[in-house]
Amino acid sequence: MDSLYFEPCELPQEAEVLRGEIRDFLADNLDPYSPEVRSRSWAGGDPEFSQKLGEAGFIGMRFPKKYGGHERNAMERYVVIEELLAAGAPVALHWIADRQSGPLLLNYGTEKQREMCLPGVAKGETYFCIGMSEPDSGSDLASIRTKAVKVDGGYVVNGTKIWTSEAHRCHYMIALFRTDSEVEEKHKGMSQFLVDMNTPGVTARPIRNMAGEEMFNEVSFVDAFIPEDMLVGEEGKGWQQVLSELAFERSGPERYMSSHILLHALIREVSQNPTERSAVAIGRLIAHLATLRQMSLSVAGMQDAGQDPSLAGSVVKDLGAVYEQDMPKIAHELVGADPQLMGGSDFEKVLAYVTQATISFSLRGGTREILRGIIARGLGLR
Amino acid sequence: MSEMRDILKDTVTRLFTDLVTRETLGDAETGTWPDALWNACAENGLTLALVPEEMGGAGLGWADSFVIARAAGHHGPPVPLVETMLGSWLLSEAGLEIPEGPLTVAPVRTDDNLQVGGNAVSGTAKAVPWGRQAGHAVVLSNGQIALVALNSSMVTENCNIAREPRDTVNFDNAPLIASAPTSLPKDGLQVYGAMFRAAQLAGGVARCLDETVQYAGDRIQFSRPIAKYQVIQQYLAAMAGHMASAGAAAEMAFRAADRGDPRFEAASAKVVTGDAAGNATSTAHQVHGAIGFTYEHILQFTTRRLWSWRAEFGAESRWAEEIGRQVAGRGADAFWPDLTARQSGMVA
Ligand SMILES: Cc1cc2nc3c(=O)[nH]c(=O)nc-3n(C[C@H](O)[C@H](O)[C@H](O)COP(=O)(O)OP(=O)(O)OC[C@H]3O[C@@H](n4cnc5c(N)ncnc54)[C@H](O)[C@@H]3O)c2cc1C
Numbered sequence A: 001m002d003s004l005y006f007e008p009c010e011l012p013q014e015a016e017v018l019r020g021e022i023r024d025f026l027a028d029n030l031d032p033y034s035p036e037v038r039s040r041s042w043a044g045g046d047p048e049f050s051q052k053l054g055e056a057g058f059i060g061m062r063f064p065k066k067y068g069g070h071e072r073n074a075m076e077r078y079v080v081i082e083e084l085l086a087a088g089a090p091v092a093l094h095w096i097a098d099r100q101s102g103p104l105l106l107n108y109g110t111e112k113q114r115e116m117c118l119p120g121v122a123k124g125e126t127y128f129c130i131g132m133s134e135p136d137s138g139s140d141l142a143s144i145r146t147k148a149v150k151v152d153g154g155y156v157v158n159g160t161k162i163w164t165s166e167a168h169r170c171h172y173m174i175a176l177f178r179t180d181s182e183v184e185e186k187h188k189g190m191s192q193f194l195v196d197m198n199t200p201g202v203t204a205r206p207i208r209n210m211a212g213e214e215m216f217n218e219v220s221f222v223d224a225f226i227p228e229d230m231l232v233g234e235e236g237k238g239w240q241q242v243l244s245e246l247a248f249e250r251s252g253p254e255r256y257m258s259s260h261i262l263l264h265a266l267i268r269e270v271s272q273n274p275t276e277r278s279a280v281a282i283g284r285l286i287a288h289l290a291t292l293r294q295m296s297l298s299v300a301g302m303q304d305a306g307q308d309p310s311l312a313g314s315v316v317k318d319l320g321a322v323y324e325q326d327m328p329k330i331a332h333e334l335v336g337a338d339p340q341l342m343g344g345s346d347f348e349k350v351l352a353y354v355t356q357a358t359i360s361f362s363l364r365g366g367t368r369e370i371l372r373g374i375i376a377r378g379l380g381l382r
Numbered sequence B: 001m002s003e004m005r006d007i008l009k010d011t012v013t014r015l016f017t018d019l020v021t022r023e024t025l026g027d028a029e030t031g032t033w034p035d036a037l038w039n040a041c042a043e044n045g046l047t048l049a050l051v052p053e054e055m056g057g058a059g060l061g062w063a064d065s066f067v068i069a070r071a072a073g074h075h076g077p078p079v080p081l082v083e084t085m086l087g088s089w090l091l092s093e094a095g096l097e098i099p100e101g102p103l104t105v106a107p108v109r110t111d112d113n114l115q116v117g118g119n120a121v122s123g124t125a126k127a128v129p130w131g132r133q134a135g136h137a138v139v140l141s142n143g144q145i146a147l148v149a150l151n152s153s154m155v156t157e158n159c160n161i162a163r164e165p166r167d168t169v170n171f172d173n174a175p176l177i178a179s180a181p182t183s184l185p186k187d188g189l190q191v192y193g194a195m196f197r198a199a200q201l202a203g204g205v206a207r208c209l210d211e212t213v214q215y216a217g218d219r220i221q222f223s224r225p226i227a228k229y230q231v232i233q234q235y236l237a238a239m240a241g242h243m244a245s246a247g248a249a250a251e252m253a254f255r256a257a258d259r260g261d262p263r264f265e266a267a268s269a270k271v272v273t274g275d276a277a278g279n280a281t282s283t284a285h286q287v288h289g290a291i292g293f294t295y296e297h298i299l300q301f302t303t304r305r306l307w308s309w310r311a312e313f314g315a316e317s318r319w320a321e322e323i324g325r326q327v328a329g330r331g332a333d334a335f336w337p338d339l340t341a342r343q344s345g346m347v348a
Helices: A013-029 A047-055 A074-087 A092-108 A111-122 A238-250 A260-271 A276-304 A310-335 A346-362 A368-378 B003-019 B022-029 B035-043 B062-075 B081-093 B188-218 B230-259 B263-293 B299-311 B316-330 B335-343
Strands: A128-131 A147-151 A154-165 A172-178 A190-196 A202-208 A214-227 B103-106 B115-117 B120-122 B124-129 B136-141 B144-149 B166-170 B174-181
Touching: A013 A047, A013 A074, A047 A092, A074 A276, A092 A111, A092 A128, A092 A172, A092 A190, A092 A238, A128 A154, A128 A214, A147 A172, A154 A172, A154 A190, A154 A202, A172 A238, A190 A214, A190 A238, A238 A310, A260 A276, A260 A310, A260 A346, A260 B316, A260 B335, A276 A310, A276 B230, A276 B263, A276 B316, A276 B335, A310 A346, A310 A368, A310 B230, A368 B230, B003 B035, B003 B062, B062 B081, B062 B188, B062 B230, B081 B103, B081 B136, B081 B144, B081 B188, B103 B124, B103 B188, B115 B136, B188 B230, B188 B263, B188 B299, B230 B263, B263 B299, B263 B316, B316 B335
Parallel strands: A128 A172, B103 B136
Antiparallel strands: A147 A154, A154 A214, A172 A190, A202 A214, B115 B120, B120 B174, B124 B166, B136 B144, B144 B174
16 A cells, blocks of 8 residues: 555754754743643643744744745744644644645735735734534535625625634634535535634634633624635635645644643653553553654655645544543553542643543544545545 | 665565465465575575675665565565574674575573573573574574574474464574674564564555455445445554554664664564554454455465564563653653654664
C-alpha cells in the first residue's frame, strides 16, 4: 500500500533553532496558567496570550510578509505549533485562523479579503471560526440547508450553524452555505463566505458542553445580508474548497497532542516510584507518541512538498484519537485517583478535564467512522 | 524514498516473489533447506548488506537495509537472512573476517548466560534462530564479539509457532575462530535483534493487509463482495493505520541506527510493531473466515510468523518497561525535550 507510506521527514536545522526561540518565549509567558488550564490545550484561549504570540512572530508564520506574515516554511511552523501543544499554551482564539482560515484566504480569497483579515490574524487579534456543521448535517456535510440567496449587491442568508467553536469570541466565520438549491448533485451548489460576525441578523449563542465550558455555539442567520465581495473563491465551488480546508484541519499535530498535559502529569505522578506496570504503560505511550510524531512530521513534509495530505492526515488523526483516548483510562488505572473537579491535586484536575475532553477527539474534525471510510477508499474498498 | 531504495525494493520484491512460494514455505517446515533462495540472497548482496564493500559486502547503510528487512517480513523467506545481515555487521564492526554461508547470533534471550573466555564459548543459548542450518554463530558476551563454528552435536532442535528453527545450542567450550572487543552493551543483540524483528513485523503486517484487502474484494456473500460492507471497511481501515505506524516505527529505528545508538527507537519500534501485529493477525483471520484457518491458505504463514516475531528479542512489555523506566528516571519535564532532540538527530 504505497499510498499509505509515510516518507520519513527530518526537521531542518533552522527549524530546530526556532524551537529554542519558542521554548524561551513559552518559559517567559506561561507562568500564569495552571496545569489544569493548560490541559485544555488548543481548546483553551486567552486574548492576551494570542497577542503576545503574534507580536513575537509565531502566528501567520507562512503568510506573505505583505499581509503581516513571516514567510516561514511548513517545517518551521510545525516546530512552533508542536511546542505550543507540548506546553499546553492557551491558543484557541487564533488557532483556526492560523491553521486553516488564513491559508484558505491565501488560496481562494480576494486581495481585499486578505488585506482586511490577514494582518489582524498574524497579530493574534483577529479570530476565525468554522461554519460547516448544522443541526441536521454533521458527517453528511453536503446535506447543509443554510441558504444564501442572491440579491442586489450580495446574498441574504437564513439558517443555523451549530457546534461552531469559539464563534461567540470570533470576528469572522468561514461559512459554507447553499447558493443553489436546484442542482441535482448535492455536492454542487454550495459556496464559501467570509462572514463578519457583527453582521446584523447573525447571532452566536454558546452551548454549554459536558465539561461545563462555553466553547461551541449555535449561530443563527436571520435575513443576514452578506455583501457579494465576501464570497470566497467561486460560487458553486464550496465543496472542493471545503475539502482542501479540511486537509489543513485534520493533518496537524494537535490530532495527537491535545492530551499532552495529562501525559506530562501522569509521568510526574508515577516517576517517583515506577512499578513494572506503570513503566510498561508509560513506555507504551511514549513509543506510540514517538511514532505518531514521525508520521505527523511526514504529513508536514508532504504539505511542504505540495502533495495532498488528506489520506495520510486522516490516518494520523484516527491513530492519534485512539492513542489520546486510551490515556485517561491508563491514568485512571495506574493512579487510581478520584478525578476531582475542585480542590484536588493538579493531576486530579487535569485527569478530570481530559477524561471528558477526549470523548470529542473522535468526533470533531470528522468522526472516526468517517475517517476510516476515507482510509477504506484509499485502500480501494469503496 | 531515495532512488537507490526504490531499486533495492524492486529487486528484493522480485527475488522473494519468485523464490518464496507457498511450496517453499511449506517444504521448509518439514526440513527442506531452500538452496536456490539462499544462494539468490547471497548473490544479490542481501546477506552482507551492512558489511562495507572493502570487506566483501554491499556497503549499505541501515536506512537502505530496512527495505530488505521489511521485505523479508512481507514474504517470510525461510532462511536466516536478517540473522546473517546482523551477524555479518557485528563481525565487520569488530574487524573480523566473515565466513561463507548462513550465520546466526547468540544469545537471543537475556536470561541465557554465555561466557566468552580462554578462546572458547561456554554455556547454553535457547531459541537460537536457524541454529541447525547456520554454519557459524556470532556471540556477544563479556564485552566480546566472537565467532564460533556450529555443528549438529551442539544443537537440540526446536522451533517457533511458524516452525522456523529456534534451536537450543550448547556451546560446551566451543573454540573461538576469532574474537574482538565490542562497545555494544551486554544486551546489544537484543537491541539490534528487536530492530530487525520490528522491520519484519512491519512487513508481515503489510502482507496481512494486502492479503485481506484482496480477499475481501474477491469473497462474495449476500450477493456482494464482503469489502462492500462497512464493518469490513472499518476493520481494514484500522488495520491500515496499524500497518502505517508499524512501518514508520521500524523505519525510524533503522534511520536512528545510521545516526548512532538506536536503542530508544528500536525499543519503540518493537512495541509499536508488536501492537500492530496483534491487531493485524486477528483482523486478517476474522475477515478471511474459515479458509484462513486452513494450513492450505497462504495467510497463516504470515500470521504465525507475526506471533513468533513479536515475542522474539523481547516482547512489547519488555521494551515498553525499559522506555518507561528511562522516562520516569529522567522526570516529567525531560521526556519531550529528549524526544525532540533524538528525533532531530541531536542525540540526547
Ligand atoms: C468539540 C467539538 C467542536 C466542534 N467544532 C466545530 C466547528 O467549529 N465547526 C463546525 O462546523 N463543526 C464543529 N463540530 C462538529 C463536528 O464536525 C461534528 O460533530 C462531526 O462532523 C460529526 O457530526 P455529528 O456530531 O452531527 O454526528 P453524526 O454525523 O450525526 O454522527 C453520529 C454517529 O454516527 C456515525 N455516522 C454518521 N454517518 C455515518 C456513516 N455514513 N457511516 C457510519 N457511521 C456514520 C458517526 O461516525 C457518529 O459515530 C465540533 C464538534 C465537537 C464535538
